[in-house]
Amino acid sequence: xxxxxxxxxxxxxxxxxxxxxxxxxxxxxxxxxxxxxxxxxxxxxxxxxxxxxxxxxxxxxxxxxxxxxxxxxxxxxxxxxxxxxxxxxxxxxxxxxxxxxxxxxxxxxxxxxxxxxxxxxxxxxxxxxxxxxxxxxxxxxxxxxxxxxxxxxxxxxxxxxxxxxxxxxxxxxxxxxxxxxxxxxxxxxxxxxxxxxxxxxxxxxxxxxxxxxxxxxxxxxxxxxxxxxxxxxxxxxxxxxxxxxxxxxxxxxxxxxxxxxxxxxxxxxxxxxxxxxxxxxxxxxxxxxxxxxxxxxxxxxxxxxxxxxxxxxxxxxxxxxxxxxxxxxxxxxxxxxxxxxxxxxxxxxxxxxxxxxxxxxxxxxxxxxxxxxxxxxxxxxxxxxxxxxxxxxxxxxxxxxxxxxxxxxxxxxxxxxxxxxxxxxxxxxxxxxxxxxxxxxxxxxxxxxxxxxxxxxxxxxxxxxxxxxx
Amino acid sequence: xxxxxxxxxxxxxxxxxxxxxxxxxxxxxxxxxxxxxxxxxxxxxxxxxxxxxxxxxxxxxxxxxxxxxxxxxxxxxxxxxxxxxxxxxxxxxxxxxxxxxxxxxxxxxxxxxxxxxxxxxxxxxxxxxxxxxxxxxxxxxxxxxxxxxxxxxxxxxxxxxxxxxxxxxxxxxxxxxxxxxxxxxxxxxxxxxxxxxxxxxxxxxxxxxxxxxxxxx
Numbered sequence: 001x002x003x004x005x006x007x008x009x010x011x012x013x014x015x016x017x018x019x020x021x022x023x024x025x026x027x028x029x030x031x032x033x034x035x036x037x038x039x040x041x042x043x044x045x046x047x048x049x050x051x052x053x054x055x056x057x058x059x060x061x062x063x064x065x066x067x068x069x070x071x072x073x074x075x076x077x078x079x080x081x082x083x084x085x086x087x088x089x090x091x092x093x094x095x096x097x098x099x100x101x102x103x104x105x106x107x108x109x110x111x112x113x114x115x116x117x118x119x120x121x122x123x124x125x126x127x128x129x130x131x132x133x134x135x136x137x138x139x140x141x142x143x144x145x146x147x148x149x150x151x152x153x154x155x156x157x158x159x160x161x162x163x164x165x166x167x168x169x170x171x172x173x174x175x176x177x178x179x180x181x182x183x184x185x186x187x188x189x190x191x192x193x194x195x196x197x198x199x200x201x202x203x204x205x206x207x208x209x210x211x212x213x214x215x216x217x218x219x220x221x222x223x224x225x226x227x228x229x230x231x232x233x234x235x236x237x238x239x240x241x242x243x244x245x246x247x248x249x250x251x252x253x254x255x256x257x258x259x260x261x262x263x264x265x266x267x268x269x270x271x272x273x274x275x276x277x278x279x280x281x282x283x284x285x286x287x288x289x290x291x292x293x294x295x296x297x298x299x300x301x302x303x304x305x306x307x308x309x310x311x312x313x314x315x316x317x318x319x320x321x322x323x324x325x326x327x328x329x330x331x332x333x334x335x336x337x338x339x340x341x342x343x344x345x346x347x348x349x350x351x352x353x354x355x356x357x358x359x360x361x362x363x364x365x366x367x368x369x370x371x372x373x374x375x376x377x378x379x380x381x382x383x384x385x386x387x388x389x390x391x392x393x394x395x396x397x398x399x400x401x402x403x404x405x406x407x408x409x410x411x412x413x414x415x416x417x418x419x420x421x422x423x424x425x426x427x428x429x430x431x432x433x434x435x436x437x438x439x440x441x442x443x444x445x446x447x448x449x450x451x452x453x454x455x456x457x458x459x460x461x462x463x464x465x466x467x468x469x470x
Numbered sequence: 471x472x473x474x475x476x477x478x479x480x481x482x483x484x485x486x487x488x489x490x491x492x493x494x495x496x497x498x499x500x501x502x503x504x505x506x507x508x509x510x511x512x513x514x515x516x517x518x519x520x521x522x523x524x525x526x527x528x529x530x531x532x533x534x535x536x537x538x539x540x541x542x543x544x545x546x547x548x549x550x551x552x553x554x555x556x557x558x559x560x561x562x563x564x565x566x567x568x569x570x571x572x573x574x575x576x577x578x579x580x581x582x583x584x585x586x587x588x589x590x591x592x593x594x595x596x597x598x599x600x601x602x603x604x605x606x607x608x609x610x611x612x613x614x615x616x617x618x619x620x621x622x623x624x625x626x627x628x629x630x631x632x633x634x635x636x637x638x639x640x641x642x643x644x645x646x647x648x649x650x651x652x653x654x655x656x657x658x659x660x661x662x663x664x665x666x667x668x669x670x671x672x673x674x675x676x677x678x679x680x681x682x683x684x685x686x687x
Binding site: 025028029032033044045046049050053054056057059060062063064065066067068069070078079085086087091135136137138141154155156157159160161164184185187188189191192195196197199200216218224225226227229230232233234244249251252253254255256258259266268269270271272273274275276277278279280281282283285286287288292296298302303304305306310 | 472476478480482483498504505523598606615633637645649650651653656660669672673
């Protein structure tokens with residue numbers, strides 16, 4: 001499993017706030033992805049109804065997941081794919097290694113898959129002597145930089161173009177050192193040139209899957225670069241790595257979720273490439289892989305079924321929740337310390353690595369609700385983060401001071417008379433501390449007031465004003 | 471217990487599946503956006519508008535006899551060499567290529583050195599301006615991904631209104647080909663500083679030639 005750094009959320013977030021280059025990159029995210037989504041949604045009057053339909057399709061599939069997984073398996077096998085099941089990352093890695101060995105593979109061309117990050121596939125294969133080349137430009141940049149992704153669809157958004165230029169100069173030693181590497185187009189061209197030969201050399205092409213279609217036995221990848229197609233289309237063997245939650249029933253369901261996916265992700269109406277892959281090549285003349293293997297991974301997801309977290313399995317990894325999250329927008333993806341950042345990461349990471357290792361994440365939310373309001377699958381992300389907070393409290397893993405504080409609050413909030421009396425005193429005390437309507441230092445809230453002032457409370461609380469109006 | 475049986479048993483336990491029970495009823499069908507539900511000329515206009523919106527270029531010709539001139543004009547306009555690799559699609563066999571003396575035609579599957587490839591689309595989708603490319607011996611999957619410039623012939627009669635119509639068309643032929651690609655414009659990436667650049671790994675240019683004449687029955 002990829003190393004979990006989620007317990008260092010506070011430290012990494014603190015550094016991120018003072019990282020000017022990162023802050024510049026995050027600013028672009030709000031304008032380029034956030035605004036683009038709003039425009040795309042405006043242009044499709046049926047968008048809201050489609051979100052309901054997408055949610056219902058995914059709910060129906062999850063409620064009948066055994067049926068659809070088996071139906072998909074029957075069809076995929078009939079079409080010549082070989083289906084492998086893996087309970088966890090270790091099993092999946094072993095299966096993939098075995099497949100690579102069976103064709104004596106030296107080089108794997110790999111299209112972006114978040115699941116492969118989840119199970120730390122690359123270091124495992126490299127240790128076994130199989131070279132892995134990431135072909136998605138963002139993932140390729142991160143492979144050169146030896147960094148984890150910081151966003152589910154723009155893995156390298158935290159890098160500036162100058163950082164990428166330096167990285168390319170260091171890594172592409174065979175190219176002319178005097179070459180021009182100033183504009184982004186220069187860098188995209190260079191990556192294209194370098195990776196092009198590798199596609200033709202690769203023995204195995206590994207892709208993820210945005211969806212599996214039960215009706216046809218297909219796997220579907222959605223990309224903008226075309227790297228996923230080149231990875232699978234030029235190698236001897238195509239390996240698909242997918243988790244159990246990816247299955248949808250029919251081609252029409254695919255049409256529905258496609259209308260939601262790209263709009264939510266980048267504000268595109270469709271990504272440049274949506275490819276349905278079904279089995280191996282049918283004839284030698286058409287080319288394409290001689291064999292096709294699909295590895296279906298659970299990695300703990302079956303444990304979420306029948307719990308509140310079943311709803312998180314609707315996720316299509318569009319990234320809209322992080323594009324619209326004020327916390328993600330301030331600290332970036334690396335602060336979350338594992339594969340999935342942002343609000344969906346705050347829900348998935350505790351489920352995948354344990355709440356004790358990721359307890360900061362569901363707390364790193366203002367509960368403003370923007371994530372839920374843009375989620376194409378209407379996943380109630382704040383509700384699920386709140387559920388983690390509840391489990392965190394019940395499992396007694398918070399520091400004592402925090403637990404006592406919360407316990408005291410609960411005790412107080414359940415006693416209305418006492419509560420009103422206590423808040424009236426607190427308001428009075430805070431007003432005494434205020435100068436010109438601002439409180440600059442507040443006992444027990446030093447962390448807050450060390451970086452900003454707190455506005456002085458109104459003379460009368462909302463509750464007493466409300467009572468007065470009746 | 472095999473991993474398969476173990477995972478499926480956990481799924482059944484999780485969703486509370488009782489032995490011998492069938493799957494629940496499907497939800498009501500999803501709405502199909504009104505935008506793509508247009509016929510005839512309006513559908514062609516929508517397809518063209520949507521394809522151009524994703525940075526593809528589109529021309530329309532009356533029949534396949536006009537294809538050589540359309541290809542030559544496009545290559546000249548883009549300052550590209552007058553050489554093209556055309557797929558083995560039998561529809562290209564009878565095209566009067568000799569009407570363009572300067573145009574060099576080779577047939578087959580494009581390799582790493584081929585700059586421009588000509589292929590034929592199985593369908594088009596007006597709703598999204600997408601091409602539907604189905605992999606077979608006539609039009610291999612890689613013909614639309616390897617070259618820098620993809621020139622694609624699309625019969626007007628094959629342009630469907632909506633994504634759902636295109637899915638229905640795929641379903642008619644029974645099992646799917648190994649690869650079906652819905653292609654919406656050229657390859658692109660926003661992976662460096664979120665600035666969109668065309669031609670990441672797939673074609674930098676996608677030129678669509680709509681042919682009004684339907685294919686011979």
